[in-house]
Structure formats: C-alpha cells, structure tokens
Amino acid sequence: MKYLEEFRDPELAQQLFDDIRQSATRHWTLMEVCGGQTHSIIRNGIDQLLPDKIELIHGPGCPVCVTPLELIDKALAIAAQPGVIFCSFGDMLRVPGSEKDLFRVKSEGGDIRIVYSPLDALNIARENPDREVVFFGIGFETTAPANAMAVFQAKQQGLTNFSMLVSHVLVPPAISAILDSPANRVQSFLAAGHVCTVMGYWQYEPLVEKYQVPIVVTGFEPLDILEGIRLTVKQLEEGRAEVENAYPRAVAREGNKPAQKMLSDVFEVSNRTWRGIGQIPQSGWKLRDEYRDYDAEIKFGVGHIQTQESPLCRSGEVLQGLLKPNQCPAFGQECTPQNPLGATMVSSEGACAAYYQYGRFAKSIAGKDN
Amino acid sequence: MTNTLNFENWVCPLPLQNHPTIIMGHGGGGKLSAELVEHLFLPAFKNETLENLGDSAVLDLTSKIQNPKSKIQNLPRLSFSTDSFVIRPLFFPGGNIGDLAINGTVNDIAMSGAQPLYLSAGFILEEGLSLEMLGTIAESMGQAARQAGVTLVTGDTKVVDKGHGDGVYINTSGLGLIPEGVNIAPHRACPGDVVIVNGDIGVHGVAIMSVREGLEFETTIETDSAPLNGLIAAMLDVTPDIHVLRDPTRGGVASALNEIAQASKVGIALDEKQMPVSGPVRAACEFLGLDPFYVANEGKLIAIVPAAVAEPLLERMQQHPHGTKATVVGRVTDQHPGLVVAKTGLGGTRVVDMQVGEQLPRIC
Incomplete structure (x- = not known):
C-alpha cells in the first residue's frame, strides 16, 4: 500500500534501531504524547526492540482517557433523552461514566450511532428534521477542525436540530503541566504528528526555550516513530533542546492555516478538566458565544451535572513514568485485563495491559528455558 | 494553577464488564460472548457434548443404544x-x-x-x-x-x-x-502442528462495514461467503489426521485462535507477514482503524494439522477454488500456553488477545 509500506520497511527499521543503540550512552526517558503513537509502538513491538536505555512513557494523548467523567455523564444524560440521535466516534462508546456507558444507554433504547466524521452527523440531522442530533465533539487539535466545520456548516445552513457536546483539549498546555509537576521525569517528547499537521510546531518553540527539553514532531508508522526517537536521543546526547520535525511529509512549521482559521472562528480557548488530573488552565476549546445555539450542554440543560472522580488505581503514576506497571501492588492480582482497575490495563495499548500481556508471554518463555 | 495539579489521580476510564443487561458486545464473538456462554448458558444446560x-x-449415537442385543451396533x-x-x-x-x-x-x-x-x-x-x-x-x-x-x-x-x-x-x-477415523476438535492442537488459513482474511467483515449505515465508505469489496465442505472433504482425502478446523467468523482469526489455544492448552505463534490480507481490506482497515485479525470472515477456515502433512495438504487446498491462496501462517508451540502471539513486521512480538466485545473504530 502506497505511503504505508515504505514506512514499515524492516531493514530500514533495523538501521534505525542500530543507530539508536549506538548513540545512546545513558538512560533517557521519552514520552510519546499521542495515543495513536502508543498504539503503533505496541502493535509493532517497537518497545521490545529498543535498547533498555531508552524508556518510553505513554503520554496523556488519548482522548478516551482524558475526557472527564463529568462530560461522559453529560453525554449519557443527553443520549438517553427521547427524540435524540447521539453520534460519536466508535471507541467513546465503551468509556464508562459514573454508572453506565453509551453501550448500556443504547441497550436501554437510546439511539446511539457510530460515525466517522461529524459531517456524517450533520447529514443525519438533515435527514431527520424531527429529531435532535448531537455529536460528541472530543479529542485533541486533530479532530477539532472537522468538528468546527460541522458547527459552522450547521449555522450556515440554518440546521437547528444539530448540536455538539464539546470537550476539546490541547497538547501544549498538557506538556507544560507535565513539566511543571515536581515529580516529573520526562526528559523529552515525541510530539503528536497529526496535531502538528493542523497547528504547526511553532507553539512548541517557547516550551523548548522555557524547559530546555527536546521536542521532536513524530509520525505514526514504525519508521516515523524510530526516526523521532533517533533525533530525540541525538539531541539528548548532544545536550541540545530544540524543536525538530521528523514528520515533514505531513507537517509544516505554520500548520494548516485554513483549519486554524476555522478553529478560531468557531472555538475559543478555555479552561478544561482532564480526567484524573483536574483543571489545566487554558487547555481546551469551547464554542464561541455566536455558536451557543449549537452547544449541546446549553441546549439540553446538562450544565449542572457534576461528578466526583474517585482514584481507584495508580495509573496516574504509571502514565508519568513514576511507577512501572508491574510495581503496582494490584498489578496482575486484583487488576487484570479481564477485571481492570484502570484503563491502562484495558486497551491493548495501555501501559499496564501491554506489560501484562507481554509479561505473561515472557514469563512462560522463561519458565520453559529454566 | 498547574503546580496544584494532581497527577496521582490520573485514572483512565474502566470499561464496564459486568453488565446487568445484554449489550451489543455480547454478540461480538469476543470475551463478552464467551463469558455469556460460560457463566449463563453452560451452567443451565450442563452436558459434556456442549462443553x-x-x-x-x-x-455419538452408538453410545445411546440401550439394548445390547440390538442389531445396530455401529452408527x-x-x-x-x-x-x-x-x-x-x-x-x-x-x-x-x-x-x-x-x-x-x-x-x-x-x-x-x-x-x-x-x-x-x-x-x-x-x-x-x-x-x-x-x-x-x-x-x-x-x-x-x-x-x-x-x-x-x-x-x-x-x-x-x-x-x-x-x-x-x-x-x-x-x-x-x-467419516470414520476423523476426529477434529478445538482441544486437539499439539505443539509442532502448523496453522493454515485458506485465503485472505477479513473480507466479509469489510464488505459488510463498507455498506452499513453511517459509514459511507465506498469500496467494491465483496463478501467471500462460500460453503467450505467441498474443500474440507478434499483435505480429508489427503489425510484424516487434521487436528482442528475452525470457522473464524465473529471476532475474526484472533478470537478463533485464542479459543483453540485455550482449549488445547498450547501457545500459537503467528507470523504477521505470512497472514494473507488483500490490499483493499488492508487499506479499509487502516482507514477505519481496525485490525484485520479481528474482522469477521465467511468462507474462511483455520486448519491446525501435523507438520508432516502440511505440504501435501496445502498443495491440495490450493487446487480447490476456495483454497487457492491457502498458506501456513503460524505454528503451535508448548511455550506460552493459552496465548496467541504474533511476530510483527519489524521482528518484535505482540500478544494477539481476544477482543472484549465488538471491535470499535479508534479515534486516533
């Protein structure tokens, strides 16, 4: 397949592994920001093939993990209302709120539909003028332009039965929050390539300046990730801290200007709560006042829903690299993929699940060798 | 302010697994389906055949003949x-x-x-x-x-x-x-056996998803639904010693192989590069954020057979219209019992787990 196979070439990958192995003289901690990168790393077994000196920490760039519980509860409340068609990206359906998930609401009669684009939701609104169609607008800068476009078009076309439950979050404030944390041990970042496709990477220049950490814009295919790691390790070894672009085929410094224009027309920067972390100032987007008629939170009066989150596991420390999954007392005991205490044990790319699966494999291999 | 942030409570969401009601995932052919059968139906219907x-x-009707004097002794x-x-x-x-x-x-x-x-x-x-x-x-x-x-x-x-x-x-x-002499069952995979599939995987699932409401993914991929009894009869002509045959429908090849690994208490080691996936299905899966290992099949089978008969079997399968692309995709091993692992294109290893409910398109 064009543009994919080239970036999965095993021989080129081996050269990159060799290069990384040769240049790393000491232990370095890298955080890949995006959940899509984590997925690719686990899916291709990259973490096992890297030298021990290179430690990858799976960052907070998974919308499923950081969307606050409160917002899930709001989504569930809206989706359960009669007359509503609730549209969402697929993997949000399994994210539980306080008591239920969207699958459960669906089983109780809610009309919940998986769509691939907010523009599909707009079409559903057009085809069902007697129903209220709500789109669950979550994610980072990557998914935001299409969501902004959907709201923009709805207003332009006078569609009054469409609205969006918005919880967009931004990468740079999250990086700042991690680096400001006193216990931080992240020494460098692989920035999320597709976020940068939209936003460019000029936003990271002040961060590099302030915190003196390398940030390398990185793609998602195995060779992209290895090249990102190679450049990061090179910077660390040479004592440099710069923004570098290891994903030039998709990312330019200035990003996608028309998309940014659409974003700033429809959204404004706001404080956002991140699941399990709390509020990070100016870390998200909400709809501008001109678009308040399209704000599902206002339209359905769910603004009052408040949910307390309870700390059930130590995945926060795992996500920061402060705790290895297998150092958690519950790991493999009370907490397994069949009965997970945290999402890091749930999805196959979660740090704990990856440790659990691969650990089981490694243990049974070792058992045979002995 | 940022320095008051509490990363210790950075808790990711827990998917619900103990549902008091039926959800769509119970029909997905993954863990939820298996749990339903194991914990609800098996106890209610308890019998050896079902287990x-x-x-x-x-x-086995012969064992049901009550009268030892009956002329019919071998059914x-x-x-x-x-x-x-x-x-x-x-x-x-x-x-x-x-x-x-x-x-x-x-x-x-x-x-x-x-x-x-x-x-x-x-x-x-x-x-x-x-x-x-x-x-x-x-x-x-x-x-x-x-x-x-x-x-x-x-x-x-x-x-x-x-x-x-x-x-x-x-x-x-x-x-x-x-037929007499044939004993094919999920628990019969043995270390040393090879794993064969009869052609490209994931075709049926992608064909259905491509036309299902809301996806609007244009593709001309057609289902490969077909009767496989002719192919299997041809395989049994080569040797009756086929250990396991499986129809990897819902849950895909991954779930079927996990069931075999667990039933046989063996490990299964796949080589991703050997798994046949057609260009269009691979492209659709990339686009939809799906893993072809978990996409449903019709007209496909997994055969687990002794290594000694693999070659003549493959040759015979490839002559049959439903087996032209038959190929070896992995091996049964005594290591990592109950686990299916795959060697990735880069030479790493990943565990191919059973999926929980239905496969969901990923956001990112």
Whole structure:
C-alpha cells in the first residue's frame, strides 16, 4: 500500500534501531504524547526492540482517557433523552461514566450511532428534521477542525436540530503541566504528528526555550516513530533542546492555516478538566458565544451535572513514568485485563495491559528455558 | 494553577464488564460472548457434548443404544449445529442474508469434518417485508443449498409487529455425517502442528462495514461467503489426521485462535507477514482503524494439522477454488500456553488477545 509500506520497511527499521543503540550512552526517558503513537509502538513491538536505555512513557494523548467523567455523564444524560440521535466516534462508546456507558444507554433504547466524521452527523440531522442530533465533539487539535466545520456548516445552513457536546483539549498546555509537576521525569517528547499537521510546531518553540527539553514532531508508522526517537536521543546526547520535525511529509512549521482559521472562528480557548488530573488552565476549546445555539450542554440543560472522580488505581503514576506497571501492588492480582482497575490495563495499548500481556508471554518463555 | 495539579489521580476510564443487561458486545464473538456462554448458558444446560464448545456438536449415537442385543451396533457420528442471522443490511456486495444463512451452518457442520446433509430454516419476518424481497432471499437459499449439496428439509415461519425486527431474521440448523477415523476438535492442537488459513482474511467483515449505515465508505469489496465442505472433504482425502478446523467468523482469526489455544492448552505463534490480507481490506482497515485479525470472515477456515502433512495438504487446498491462496501462517508451540502471539513486521512480538466485545473504530 502506497505511503504505508515504505514506512514499515524492516531493514530500514533495523538501521534505525542500530543507530539508536549506538548513540545512546545513558538512560533517557521519552514520552510519546499521542495515543495513536502508543498504539503503533505496541502493535509493532517497537518497545521490545529498543535498547533498555531508552524508556518510553505513554503520554496523556488519548482522548478516551482524558475526557472527564463529568462530560461522559453529560453525554449519557443527553443520549438517553427521547427524540435524540447521539453520534460519536466508535471507541467513546465503551468509556464508562459514573454508572453506565453509551453501550448500556443504547441497550436501554437510546439511539446511539457510530460515525466517522461529524459531517456524517450533520447529514443525519438533515435527514431527520424531527429529531435532535448531537455529536460528541472530543479529542485533541486533530479532530477539532472537522468538528468546527460541522458547527459552522450547521449555522450556515440554518440546521437547528444539530448540536455538539464539546470537550476539546490541547497538547501544549498538557506538556507544560507535565513539566511543571515536581515529580516529573520526562526528559523529552515525541510530539503528536497529526496535531502538528493542523497547528504547526511553532507553539512548541517557547516550551523548548522555557524547559530546555527536546521536542521532536513524530509520525505514526514504525519508521516515523524510530526516526523521532533517533533525533530525540541525538539531541539528548548532544545536550541540545530544540524543536525538530521528523514528520515533514505531513507537517509544516505554520500548520494548516485554513483549519486554524476555522478553529478560531468557531472555538475559543478555555479552561478544561482532564480526567484524573483536574483543571489545566487554558487547555481546551469551547464554542464561541455566536455558536451557543449549537452547544449541546446549553441546549439540553446538562450544565449542572457534576461528578466526583474517585482514584481507584495508580495509573496516574504509571502514565508519568513514576511507577512501572508491574510495581503496582494490584498489578496482575486484583487488576487484570479481564477485571481492570484502570484503563491502562484495558486497551491493548495501555501501559499496564501491554506489560501484562507481554509479561505473561515472557514469563512462560522463561519458565520453559529454566 | 498547574503546580496544584494532581497527577496521582490520573485514572483512565474502566470499561464496564459486568453488565446487568445484554449489550451489543455480547454478540461480538469476543470475551463478552464467551463469558455469556460460560457463566449463563453452560451452567443451565450442563452436558459434556456442549462443553466441547466446537462449531458444532459431535453426537455419538452408538453410545445411546440401550439394548445390547440390538442389531445396530455401529452408527456413524453426527455433527449438529445451529446459527442465527441478524445481518443488516439484508443485501450486501456479493450476497444476502439467505446464502449467508446456508453457508454459515454448512461451514459450522463441516468444521467437524462432517459431510453436511440436512438443514432446517426458521424465519422471523417483520410485518411489512416485501414478498419480492423474501422471494429473492429464499431463492438465494435454495441455490446456496444446492451448491453446498445440502437439502432444506424442515422450517418454520413467524411474523412480528412492524418495528420489532430488521425485515427478516433467519435461523438455520443442520446435520452432517462424520467419516470414520476423523476426529477434529478445538482441544486437539499439539505443539509442532502448523496453522493454515485458506485465503485472505477479513473480507466479509469489510464488505459488510463498507455498506452499513453511517459509514459511507465506498469500496467494491465483496463478501467471500462460500460453503467450505467441498474443500474440507478434499483435505480429508489427503489425510484424516487434521487436528482442528475452525470457522473464524465473529471476532475474526484472533478470537478463533485464542479459543483453540485455550482449549488445547498450547501457545500459537503467528507470523504477521505470512497472514494473507488483500490490499483493499488492508487499506479499509487502516482507514477505519481496525485490525484485520479481528474482522469477521465467511468462507474462511483455520486448519491446525501435523507438520508432516502440511505440504501435501496445502498443495491440495490450493487446487480447490476456495483454497487457492491457502498458506501456513503460524505454528503451535508448548511455550506460552493459552496465548496467541504474533511476530510483527519489524521482528518484535505482540500478544494477539481476544477482543472484549465488538471491535470499535479508534479515534486516533
């Protein structure tokens, strides 16, 4: 397949592994920001093939993990209302709120539909003028332009039965929050390539300046990730801290200007709560006042829903690299993929699940060798 | 302010697994389906035949002969299976619910090595369904049955109120005869055996997803739904010593192999590079954020066979129209029992776990 196979070439990958192995003289901690990168790393077994000196920490760039519980509860409340068609990206359906998930609401009669684009939701609104169609607008800068476009078009076309439950979050404030944390041990970042496709990477220049950490814009295919790691390790070894672009085929410094224009027309920067972390100032987007008629939170009066989150596991420390999954007392005991205490044990790319699966494999291999 | 942030509570969401009600994932062929069978149905129906959890039940009628003086002392073993079809849309590229309902049960029976003979068909029809459409579906069923060499010998029809069904649901059950000397079962995989698939995986699932409401993904991928009893009969001509056959429908190749690894208490080591996935299916999966290992198949089988017979078997399979792309994709090992692992294209290893419910498109 064009543009994919080239970036999965095993021989080129081996050269990159060799290069990384040769240049790393000491232990370095890298955080890949995006959940899509984590997925690719686990899916291709990259973490096992890297030298021990290179430690990858799976960052907070998974919308499923950081969307606050409160917002899930709001989504569930809206989706359960009669007359509503609730549209969402697929993997949000399994994210539980306080008591239920969207699958459960669906089983109780809610009309919940998986769509691939907010523009599909707009079409559903057009085809069902007697129903209220709500789109669950979550994610980072990557998914935001299409969501902004959907709201923009709805207003332009006078569609009054469409609205969006918005919880967009931004990468740079999250990086700042991690680096400001006193216990931080992240020494460098692989920035999320597709976020940068939209936003460019000029936003990271002040961060590099302030915190003196390398940030390398990185793609998602195995060779992209290895090249990102190679450049990061090179910077660390040479004592440099710069923004570098290891994903030039998709990312330019200035990003996608028309998309940014659409974003700033429809959204404004706001404080956002991140699941399990709390509020990070100016870390998200909400709809501008001109678009308040399209704000599902206002339209359905769910603004009052408040949910307390309870700390059930130590995945926060795992996500920061402060705790290895297998150092958690519950790991493999009370907490397994069949009965997970945290999402890091749930999805196959979660740090704990990856440790659990691969650990089981490694243990049974070792058992045979002995 | 940022320095008051509490990373210690950075808790990711826990998917609910203990559902008090049925959710769609219970029908997804993954862990939720398996739990439903294991914890709800098996205890209620408790019996040895069911506990084998094969694609079909293997019935030994000889053991049921009560009278030791009976002249009939040696009856052939029967393979008995049932399957329900609730697919939406009813018509899709390359087929419809009718031929799928025939091929599905024919294949479930054939996976025990049996020659499928007789089928039943139960119809649940929704008020308002056009007779023309039902006629087309029935025609397809008749044609598929003739093609597979089975006879539809009994049936039932019920009608439900409008809004209580998706046009038509079909259940088919069937019986087949297992040849003497054939003993195919999920628990018979042995270390050293090789794993064979008969062609490109994931075709049917992508064909259905491409036309399902809301996806608007344009592709011309057609279902590969087909009766596999002819291919299996040809394989048994080469050797009766086939250990496991499996029809990797819902949950895909990954779930079927996990079930075999657990039932046989062996490990299965796959080589990703060897797994046949067609260009269009690979592209669709990349685009939709799906893993072809978990996408549903029809017209595909997994065979686990002794290494010594692999070569002649492959040769024979490749001569058959439903096996032209048959290939070895992995091996059975005594290491990592119960686990399926795959060697990735880069040479790393990943554990190919069973999926929990339905495979969901990823956001990022």
